[in-house]
Amino acid sequence: MVRAEVMDMNGPFYINGWIGEDASLVFALFIGLSFGFFLERAGLGSAKKLAAQFYGRDMSVFKMMFTAIITAMIGLFWFNQFGLLNIELVYLTPTFVAPQIIGGLVFGVGFIVGGYCPGTSCVAGATGSLDGWMNVLGLLAGILVFGELYPFIKTFYNTTPLGKITFVDYFDIPAGVMVFILVLVALAGFWASEKIEIKTNSKL
Amino acid sequence: MKLSLNKKLAGLAFLLSLLAMLISLIFPSSASQKRASIKIEYLSVLDLATEIRNRKPVRLIDLRDDSSFAAFHIPTAEPYSLNNLQNLEINSSIKTTLYSDEVDISEQAFYLLADRGMENLFVLNGGIQDWYDRILYPKMPKTIPDNYEDIATQIKSLSAYFGGHSIYVDEGNPLNYYKGIAESSPSTKTKRLIRMGC
Numbered sequence: 057m058v059r060a061e062v063m064d065m066n067g068p069f070y071i072n073g074w075i076g077e078d079a080s081l082v083f084a085l086f087i088g089l090s091f092g093f094f095l096e097r098a099g100l101g102s103a104k105k106l107a108a109q110f111y112g113r114d115m116s117v118f119k120m121m122f123t124a125i126i127t128a129m130i131g132l133f134w135f136n137q138f139g140l141l142n143i144e145l146v147y148l149t150p151t152f153v154a155p156q157i158i159g160g161l162v163f164g165v166g167f168i169v170g171g172y173c174p175g176t177s178c179v180a181g182a183t184g185s186l187d188g189w190m191n192v193l194g195l196l197a198g199i200l201v202f203g204e205l206y207p208f209i210k211t212f213y214n215t216t217p218l219g220k221i222t223f224v225d226y227f228d229i230p231a232g233v234m235v236f237i238l239v240l241v242a243l244a245g246f247w248a249s250e251k252i253e254i255k256t257n258s259k260l
Numbered sequence: 261m262k263l264s265l266n267k268k269l270a271g272l273a274f275l276l277s278l279l280a281m282l283i284s285l286i287f288p289s290s291a292s293q294k295r296a297s298i299k300i301e302y303l304s305v306l307d308l309a310t311e312i313r314n315r316k317p318v319r320l321i322d323l324r325d326d327s328s329f330a331a332f333h334i335p336t337a338e339p340y341s342l343n344n345l346q347n348l349e350i351n352s353s354i355k356t357t358l359y360s361d362e363v364d365i366s367e368q369a370f371y372l373l374a375d376r377g378m379e380n381l382f383v384l385n386g387g388i389q390d391w392y393d394r395i396l397y398p399k400m401p402k403t404i405p406d407n408y409e410d411i412a413t414q415i416k417s418l419s420a421y422f423g424g425h426s427i428y429v430d431e432g433n434p435l436n437y438y439k440g441i442a443e444s445s446p447s448t449k450t451k452r453l454i455r456m457g458c
Contacts, residue, residue, distance in 0.1 A: 076343065130276045137283065144298070144371040147364065232277075232284025239277035243270055 068145050092179050101179040103171025103187060110168050112256040115249035122242045133235050153216040170194060298374045300367055303357050303382035305390045306438055309418045312336060316355075321348070323360035323369055324388065334359065334391055335422065345369055352379040359384035359391070396424035399434035408435045 070080045098120055099105050108114035135141035167173050172180055172191045180188025206213070223238075224231050263271070311318050312335060320337035322329050329339040340348055342365060356378070358366045366383040373381055386394070393399075398419050404412045412435055416426055 070343070126273055126277075130273060130280070133280050134276065137280075142371065142375060144375070145368050147368075230281075230284035230288065232280035232282070235284075236277040236281035239273050243274065246270065 068141065091175065092182065095176055095179045096183060100176045101183050101185065101188070103180065103185075106173070106176060107168065107171050112252045115253055118249055119246055122245055126239050126242045129235055129238060133231060148220040148222070150220050151218040152214065153218060155213050155215060166194070166198075298371060300370050301382050302385040304385050305395050306415075306418075308334075308357060308384060308391075309395045309422065310414075311355075313418060313421050319351075319354050319356040321345075321356060321358045321369070322388075323358060323365050328361070332388075332392075334388070340369075342369055342372070345372055348373070350376055350378050352377075352381075355380050355382065357382045357384050359387050361388050363387055394437060395419060396422055398424075398426050399429050400426045401433050401435065402428050402430060404435075405433065408433070408439070411435055411438045414438075 069075045069083075070077075075083065095101065099116060100120065105114055106117060109117040132141065132143060132146070136143040163173070170177070170187075170191045172188065174195050177188050177191030177195060181192045182188075218226075222234075223229075224234050227234070308318070308320075318336070320334055322333050322337040322339050323342060323345075324333075324339075325341070326339060329337075333339070337359075350373070356373075358369045358373075358381070360366045360369075363383070363386075366387060370381060370383050384391070395415075395418055398415045400412060400416070401408075415435070415438060419426055
């Protein structure tokens with residue numbers, strides 16, 4: 057009786073026992089390679105294209121990232137709604153406000169100085185770009201330094217915790233309303249980013 | 261006017277999100293919101309240790325891997341992984357507590373079992389690490405303050421019962437941890453443990 061309740065194949069596949077640890081690694085490899093492939097095909101293996109984002113000349117990064125966010129969000133909402141995925145079982149990174157703001161700033165400075173974010177530096181490295189490889193080395197060095205410094209920054213690392221929280225929890229609004237608001241913000245952002253591109257490029 | 265593919269996809273996203281909003285507003289008691297209403301209940305290591313020692317009927321589920329379980333586990337625990345948790349018999353008549361070395365895993369298991377209708381279910385606050393640090397090898401101040409004598413006696417007794425011993429420290433008063441549990445009880449059951457370690 058109990059087993060019958062869980063016989064519907066639904067996600068997350070690993071947690072629900074539909075795939076084992078080995079298969080989950082194969083899935084991860086396939087998804088990772090696909091992610092890298094599409095990043096490269098979108099032109100995000102080029103530091104020039106990535107840096108152009110910060111000067112308003114080419115807003116591809118913003119458009120690509122926001123497209124990925126709303127596509128995943130709409131997919132998760134509807135899969136959850138139809139019982140194909142249990143959203144509560146999907147891993148959520150806990151929020152720590154102050155350390156994540158500082159981390160975001162460090163990330164942003166590294167992005168604009170190096171010309172890549174971690175994923176795109178690997179993509180650039182895979183295409184043979186030397187500056188891509190330098191960024192990958194910098195990324196690994198950063199992980200090492202962070203690991204060594206962790207005992208000294210542990211207290212700050214754990215400050216201002218909000219737990220595993222989403223906008224839906226924080227603002228206490230229905231999930232569908234949040235989906236609609238974010239899609240509206242994304243569409244307005246796409247429209248504005250195209251205007252910014254036209255305006256900036258017309259000055260060149 | 262012919263729309264570009266990008267604009268058609270943007271229109272599709274708009275429609276799907278509009279429908280999402282309408283469904284959320286019209287059917288507020290949908291399955292997803294029912295799941296969101298499930299609140300995790302937490303059990304402190306102090307309460308668990310006391311219950312085991314007093315031979316209360318408790319069922320303990322260890323969600324770590326087999327080698328970790330073989331190396332060390334809380335007495336009476338049964339090993340289960342998230343993957344084979346669906347084989348666990350649903351029995352709400354006995355208090356069941358989930359623990360792991362990662363709180364996330366226990367919480368995921370909680371949702372998985374609660375979704376199947378299991379009640380009387382708890383997550384061990386602090387997991388196996390708190391069991392080790394707070395029950396098996398608890399830290400004690402060298403001089404026990406007057407109003408901490410009862411809790412210190414209780415912890416020393418529990419530690420000895422489970423085969424551990426107290427570790428005496430010079431600085432601070434580690435017994436505040438247990439006072440915090442006692443003073444906030446039973447609300448500790450709903451306290452969300454944020455994160456352990458890196």
